[in-house]
Amino acid sequence: MGKILEGGKIDARQTLYLLVTMIYATLILFVPQNTVAHAQQDAWLSFLVAFAGGVLISLVVINLSLRFPGQTLFEYLPRILGRFPGKIIGFFYVWLFIHLCALVDREYCSTIVAAFMPETPLVVFLIHGTIMFAYLAYSGLEVLARLSQLFLPLNAGLLTILFVLATPEMKVVNILPVFDTSLLSLAKSTLTPLSWFGEIITLAVIIPYLAEQKNVYRLTIKALFFVLVLIELSTVGVLLIFGPALTGSYLFPVLNGTKMINIANFFERLEIIPIVIWITSGTVKATLFFWAATLGSAQLLGLKDYHPLILPLAVIVTSLSYLLHPNIIDLLNFLTEDFPFYALTFEFLIPFLLLIIVLIKETGKK
């Protein structure tokens, strides 16, 4: 059934790029500040721990998905839990994806309003974003994967160049002493990045559309590893520039790091580069969640085509992202205080329970 809805197939390399783009997009925007605020100069350590957690989550999700070949999360939920409860949980997941999409949309637009265009109403940017991801979702998963293939190398390259250009501002003393954080702070600082790594749950919707499924484990861990490299690069980069105290107090440390660049009075005011990185990758990320939400609702409602759902859902997402939070501080508070527990329920707890149920059912059959 899934194959009728979405005709695209993506190969291994495209999946890798798509997954990396999906996670790192907002990770380098909001997470460094919070992680550094908790873990100080040992923030790089909390990303390592979060990475390990992300691998665990992905193992659960992939193991679960591979037991139902050719089916998305929304299709096999009713098969595990029974028709009615399965669909209800399915709609919870549709909600999760809508919410995630709204959050990503809001994160970007708020960033641009806060950092660049404080006079422009937020809703202008939200509408821009909506047009973008509605059009992208209309083009389908295959095109989205191709876009990530253009954006990821571009963004990773630009990010690297940015931090290379910023090296004159860096001081090694800023990340010393190492291992100076208590276990509790470390655990606290790990939660937010972990909930980002946990977005790998989207794989449960993508897996049926992979051209070949034998390397999914290796592929996903590779993707998470690339994300780790990118986030370590940016976090350690800004830590080296500002030190833990300043980094923890900036809203967008990576952006502030870019502002420090001034080479020969010519390479300056390069903030447009992080903005390009964030908009391009954020578009892919928001669209992926949006696509998952539309596909999921079409599958749960038994529709033959998900395209008619794009417009209504796009309107819902836009209004939601406008109404969810009154301002960017509220958004940040939500993302760092409440979001990890809310997200990890969907990202880890439910898949884990589902896997246990499936395992029990299988042993029961034998």
Place this chain on the structure above:
Amino acid sequence: MFDFFKSKKTQEATKLESPGVKEQAWRSQKLKTSLKENLTTLHFILADCSDVVFREFNFAQLPDIRLALIYVDGLADKIQVSNFVMRTLSLEVPPALPKEYKISKAQAFDFIRDRGLCIHQIDETDSLARLIDAIMSGDTVLLVDGHARAIINSARGWEARSIQDSKTDVVVRGPRESFVETLRTNTSLLRRRIKNPALKIEVRPIGQITRTDVAVIYIKGVVYPGLVTEVKERLSRIEIDAVLESGYLEELIDDNPLSPFCTINHTDRVDKVAAMLLEGRAAILTDGSPYVLTVPTLFNEIIQSPEDYYQRYFFYSLIRLIRLIALIFFVTAPAIYVALLTFHQEMLPTALLLSIAGQREAVPFPTIVEVLLMDLTFETLREAGIRMPQPVGQAVSIVGAIVIGDASVRAGLVSPATVIAVALTGIASFTLCYAGTLSLRLIRFPLTMIAAFTGLFGLITSLIILITHLASLRSFGIPFLYPVMPLSPAELKDVVVRAPWWAMLTRPHLLGKENLHRMKAGLKPKPPEKRK
């Protein structure tokens, strides 16, 4: 059956109009045995065609047999027809035969076909439609009394343009020949480049009225599997009255009719088409047009020129990069200029900003009006440059350079910075492959407007949508942005740079997957002692 066949009486009584394009009933008819009847039919169909020549004469071997030659004056080679058809049939008995050799009336046709004609290529038919098509394409038809068949002599010869330099793809180093309007000349040009029986040329007529020959050319064993079938299927779908240029076909076989982007490239360079064929593509030649369609088309062809492959690779890799930058510049420069000056003045270095602001002080228009004005003027000048009669060329360039460029700045209508921005955009577009730039020239205007209303953010948004659109296009099954999206890193050797020939071991993976290996590995020249 037509009423003119009913009886001779009615036919003579009522003077009939010859059939127009709507009456196609004669196309299914066969030839008659009687020459007179055949000629009446032909006279009827070809009535009022003053260029058609009917020539009746007696056969030398059997003087009671009448023969008739029909050809179009100007299309058939008259010298060949007179010397090697008429002369041999009406005057001379084949010298190798004994004097007493006699043939019967029934053998006459075969005798003429096998011994009587000194024409290199002949064909035989009994269909009226085939006969008329042959006459119309320049062949000379020979009818023999008492036989319901005709011989088609291929003795064509007409006035044609000689082979000249390419007008649109100009190179410094490389072959000069370009295609001409005659299909046969064009196929011969290709055959001379690729001397291999695997080069297949399949011809079919398209266009009910014009009956234009369209050839599908490919190299068997190299061409992308399934491509030829797909091309032929799309061509056979076409039912149109006329095909006067390959552009007609281009729009009828396009994958994305509603996209501003053309996903079928065209060129008049022979070497370029040969290279395309060798990469696994197919070419569509149209009689009457020097422009050859090549499919599938990739977006990166816009920054490629045949010359890249003939000159030293170091420099031409740099040129590729320059073209890539020119491409980005060409599409986005006016938009970025407008966005920066309208919304994001803080992003310009202060000194530059002050200087631009100083220039703009006297200008009464907002930046967007200024830029659109200059852009439209530039497009108008460009169009005038193409369309103007040759002798007035001087006038237009003087008006363009002095009046528009210099005087408008002095008059305070536009600022010098705007002139520079727009002129650079125009120059950037000339570095690219002309066929591909047309749609981008169009896209520039909405992008500039969006930038004027929404700034850089809207510009980035619309560029992402533009890229998404490009990424969703396919040309005959191949993604338009391949090898960038979907990414195939090894293929970038021929996109952002031009790798040396000894490193381009394979054809593009997606296009040339039928026969991937282009050359032996390890051809990089080495010092002599290592050669063993």
